Amino acid sequence: MLAGDISQAVGDTPLVGLPSLSPPGYALYLKLEGHNPTGSVKDRVAKYLIESAERDGRLTPGSRVLEPTSGNTGIALAAICAPKGYKLTCVMPRNTSEERRALLALYGADIVFSPASEGSNGAVRVATELAADDPDVYMPFQYGNPANPQAHYETTGPEILRDLPTVNALVAGLGTGGTLTGAGRRLKEHDPAIKVFAAEPEYGDLVYGLRNLDEGFVPPVFDERVLDGRIKIDSRKALGATRDLVAAEGVFAGVSTGAALAVALRVCTPRRLPEGSNVVVVSPDGGWKYLSTGAYAAGDLEEIAARLQDTLWA
Amino acid sequence: MAIEVRVPTVLRKHTGGERKVTGSGATLRELVDDLETRNAGLRGALVGDDGSLHRFINVYVNDEDVRYLGGINTPLDDGDSVSILPAVAGG
Numbered sequence: 141m142l143a144g145d146i147s148q149a150v151g152d153t154p155l156v157g158l159p160s161l162s163p164p165g166y167a168l169y170l171k172l173e174g175h176n177p178t179g180s181v182k183d184r185v186a187k188y189l190i191e192s193a194e195r196d197g198r199l200t201p202g203s204r205v206l207e208p209t210s211g212n213t214g215i216a217l218a219a220i221c222a223p224k225g226y227k228l229t230c231v232m233p234r235n236t237s238e239e240r241r242a243l244l245a246l247y248g249a250d251i252v253f254s255p256a257s258e259g260s261n262g263a264v265r266v267a268t269e270l271a272a273d274d275p276d277v278y279m280p281f282q283y284g285n286p287a288n289p290q291a292h293y294e295t296t297g298p299e300i301l302r303d304l305p306t307v308n309a310l311v312a313g314l315g316t317g318g319t320l321t322g323a324g325r326r327l328k329e330h331d332p333a334i335k336v337f338a339a340e341p342e343y344g345d346l347v348y349g350l351r352n353l354d355e356g357f358v359p360p361v362f363d364e365r366v367l368d369g370r371i372k373i374d375s376r377k378a379l380g381a382t383r384d385l386v387a388a389e390g391v392f393a394g395v396s397t398g399a400a401l402a403v404a405l406r407v408c409t410p411r412r413l414p415e416g417s418n419v420v421v422v423s424p425d426g427g428w429k430y431l432s433t434g435a436y437a438a439g440d441l442e443e444i445a446a447r448l449q450d451t452l453w454a
Numbered sequence: 455m456a457i458e459v460r461v462p463t464v465l466r467k468h469t470g471g472e473r474k475v476t477g478s479g480a481t482l483r484e485l486v487d488d489l490e491t492r493n494a495g496l497r498g499a500l501v502g503d504d505g506s507l508h509r510f511i512n513v514y515v516n517d518e519d520v521r522y523l524g525g526i527n528t529p530l531d532d533g534d535s536v537s538i539l540p541a542v543a544g545g
Binding site for chain 1: 463510
């Protein structure tokens with residue numbers, strides 16, 4: 141694979157079988173988005189966000205980009221923006237891993253922290269306020285920008301159909317809803333019988349510390365109608381499945397990959413999917429950016445999961 | 455018939471600060487009605503006058519969002535676990 145520059149190395153990620161973890165009668169495949177240039181599925185989104193803004197004239201040389209993110213989108217934007225000369229400010233909740241901060245700093249991005257107790261919703265709130273005060277910044281706003289699901293509609297979805305034309309179900313994590321909406325829509329256009337399931341991270345109380353329900357947030361890009369089911373997975377279950385993936389398949393992935401895998405294992409029942417089904421699970425990133433959280437350290441899994449439950453891992 | 459319900463911080467003002475309450479009902483609607491008798495205001499925080507769930511609230515039966523089960527009419531069994539969470543994003 142030859143790429144003229146790093147942005148052309150985005151996508152075309154491997155789809156690998158999970159022969160040891162697949163339940164009898166089902167075949168699980170993991171799409172390894174950690175193989176993207178900055179190590180996450182968000183490289184696809186960042187590329188679409190920036191290139192669409194350039195086409196529309198909303199970004200010009202010297203512009204500053206401002207974006208709320210729990211980390212991966214920020215790092216992906218940083219890699220796209222740095223060589224183009226765009227300055228970048230990321231608004232990120234304080235309860236994100238050290239690696240995310242270190243990588244953003246390395247790329248020269250500025251970080252504004254939002255309160256841990258407000259989760260990603262708080263980052264959206266703070267970024268929206270900052271952007272409103274400053275006409276010179278451009279906020280791509282992954283949560284509301286159609287370029288986000290479009291990236292998955294035009295790249296992730298077609299790659300899955302190319303590599304596994306007999307796919308019967310898709311499982312992906314729910315963050316902005318971009319992967320599920322874009323790839324899910326593409327797969328269902330190909331075959332309406334394909335089922336789409338969301339794995340929703342479930343955190344500890346801290347992350348749901350909203351003062352009132354009006355602070356709740358459903359990303360505008362998320363089309364809930366594309367889903368056939370939405371299942372929440374807590375840190376303990378996500379971590380357990382992430383470790384199973386290492387032990388049984390040799391795949392080192394991030395915690396949200398474990399969450400998606402746990403949902404895939406749950407939906408592999410004849411009531412939901414006929415036997416013989418091929419199930420594609422999207423692995424949004426590798427495990428590298430979570431090492432400092434202790435997620436992979438030796439010790440009691442319950443204790444590690446308890447420490448992890450207030451750190452954003454999706 | 456007891457069903458355990460996990461309540462998020464933002465709604466604990468209706469449960470006397472409790473993070474878990476128990477109730478009964480053959481459907482989610484019956485459970486919510488039962489909970490309301492001891493936790494005033496909880497029903498209004500979850501469902502609108504037409505009985506549909508508020509947009510920024512998610513209710514899960516055994517970890518599955520009820521919007522993809524039977525909504526407010528989702529059937530319940532003894533021992534099911536119900537969780538309520540505010541809608542939050544990631545990314």
